[in-house]
Amino acid sequence: MGSIQETTTLHNGIKMPWLGFGVFKVKDGEEVVNSVKAALETGYRSIDTAAIYGNEAGVGQAIAESNVPREELFITTKVWNSNHGYEAALAAFDESMEKLGLDYLDLYLIHWPLPSEGKYVETWQALETLYKEGRVRAIGVSNFKTHHLEDIIAKCDIVPMVNQVEYHPQFNQRELHDFCKKHSIQLEAWSPLMQGGLLENPLLVEIAEKHNKSTAQVIIRWDIQTGVVTIPKSVNPQRIAQNADVFDFELSPEDMDKISTLNQDQRMFADPDEFDRV
Numbered sequence: 001m002g003s004i005q006e007t008t009t010l011h012n013g014i015k016m017p018w019l020g021f022g023v024f025k026v027k028d029g030e031e032v033v034n035s036v037k038a039a040l041e042t043g044y045r046s047i048d049t050a051a052i053y054g055n056e057a058g059v060g061q062a063i064a065e066s067n068v069p070r071e072e073l074f075i076t077t078k079v080w081n082s083n084h085g086y087e088a089a090l091a092a093f094d095e096s097m098e099k100l101g102l103d104y105l106d107l108y109l110i111h112w113p114l115p116s117e118g119k120y121v122e123t124w125q126a127l128e129t130l131y132k133e134g135r136v137r138a139i140g141v142s143n144f145k146t147h148h149l150e151d152i153i154a155k156c157d158i159v160p161m162v163n164q165v166e167y168h169p170q171f172n173q174r175e176l177h178d179f180c181k182k183h184s185i186q187l188e189a190w191s192p193l194m195q196g197g198l199l200e201n202p203l204l205v206e207i208a209e210k211h212n213k214s215t216a217q218v219i220i221r222w223d224i225q226t227g228v229v230t231i232p233k234s235v236n237p238q239r240i241a242q243n244a245d246v247f248d249f250e251l252s253p254e255d256m257d258k259i260s261t262l263n264q265d266q267r268m269f270a271d272p273d274e275f276d277r278v
Helices: 030-042 056-065 086-100 120-132 146-155 174-182 202-211 215-225 237-244 253-260
Strands: 007-009 015-017 046-048 074-079 105-110 136-142 162-166 186-190
Touching: 030 046, 030 056, 030 237, 056 074, 056 086, 074 086, 086 105, 086 120, 105 120, 105 162, 120 136, 120 146, 136 146, 136 186, 146 174, 162 174, 174 186, 202 215, 202 253, 215 237, 215 253
Parallel strands: 046 074, 074 105, 105 136, 136 162, 162 186
Antiparallel strands: 007 015
């Protein structure tokens, strides 16, 4: 993998960058506009937002004010829990598109399965409609466990193209990753740096020093080498650039094995079977 422009091909043939820029908890307005512009100037072409982040308008503004042609961009947003259900999801999509100021979307995700509502299959059918109408180039899910995916595969027409989940060296989701590979679902990591919680890890520091890289760069590189798309977030232009500087080195099989020993099968965040915030 030679550059930030490198892509994986989703099961419907759409190309998705291995490295994207996440804007979770980035304030709408100047902060998100400046952050997205810094990312685009660095060379990122994939931007990941969500309705609940409250910054779709700022992301859209940054895109509009950049000189990057729309066809070079890969823009993701997500339908929130309060808009589960067929008609509600379609309306939420329209609202997101208006805020983003886009004619089409590259990837639309169901943000959480919200099993307490029992509507994620119906919500998925709305995404299938948007996909069949050509309003979105790819559809997927976020925070779905294997049994949620099995439910969709059994009851719906289209297998999700992406599953975006909590994924980092201490929670490598091996079984879920294997299931996704079997069904050609691209796994994508949110919170790849465990919100900074792994940056002082002695093993990662040691590997980083060996490669003359930062621990963040080692983790991002590990994601990509495990076949996982990753979307680190920062509002610092230097760190945004640093996070992208991961295509000029490779972790050895020994490095990869050592990092795998950090796995604790332990979530930092909510279990999707229990998360029911709307």
